[in-house]
Amino acid sequence: MRFMVIVKANKDTEAGVMPSMELLTAMGNFNEEMVKAGVMQAGEGVHPTSKGTRIRYGDGAPAVTHGPFPLSSDLLAGFWLIETETRDEAIAWMKRAxxxxxxxxxIRQIFAPEDFGDAFTPELREQEELMRAQLEK
Incomplete structure (x- = not known):
């Protein structure tokens, strides 16, 4: 099972406050453990919303809004993509962060092709496989 782990933003991350050397070291060690265990697929921090842009789609042309955005529970400061056998295993890893x-x-599970049932036709499945092969290059 694949999961996206969303790291929520806070007033410090939105203000651009960088983590301490100690926290960066600890996080680097944690990431290294996950990589060695074959769990971590990707992981990054993101800049604050002051450097971000939102695009909202409606009936007309998409509306573009540049940050910063008000601090709320939907803002993120970073993410991991991890793969574990179960949700409980993903939780166990993240409790160690x-x-x-x-x-x-x-922690949010990522859709797998089988989750889409019959709507994910053989043609769509082939298209997905070709795209993933391109990404791996």
């Missing part, structure tokens, strides 16, 4: 007090993450 070296976050400071008050940090919050969200």
């Amino acid at each position: 070296p976050f400071e007090s008050g940090a919050e993450i969200e």
Whole structure:
């Protein structure tokens, strides 16, 4: 099972405050453990919303809004893509993440082709496989 782990933003990440050397070291060690265990597929921090843009789609032309955006629970500061056998295993790994007090993450399972049932036709499946092969190059 694949999961996206969303690291929620807070006032410090939105202000562009960089993590301490100690936290960066601890996070690097944690990431290294996940890589060696074959769990981590990707993981990055993202810049604050002051450097971001949102695009909202409606009936007319898409509306573009440049950040910063108000601090809310939907803002993110980073992410991981991980693969584990179960949701409980994903939770166990993330409980070990070296976050400071008050940090919050969200773990969301990523759709797999079989989740779409008959709507995911053989043609769509082939298209997906070709795209993934291109991405791996």
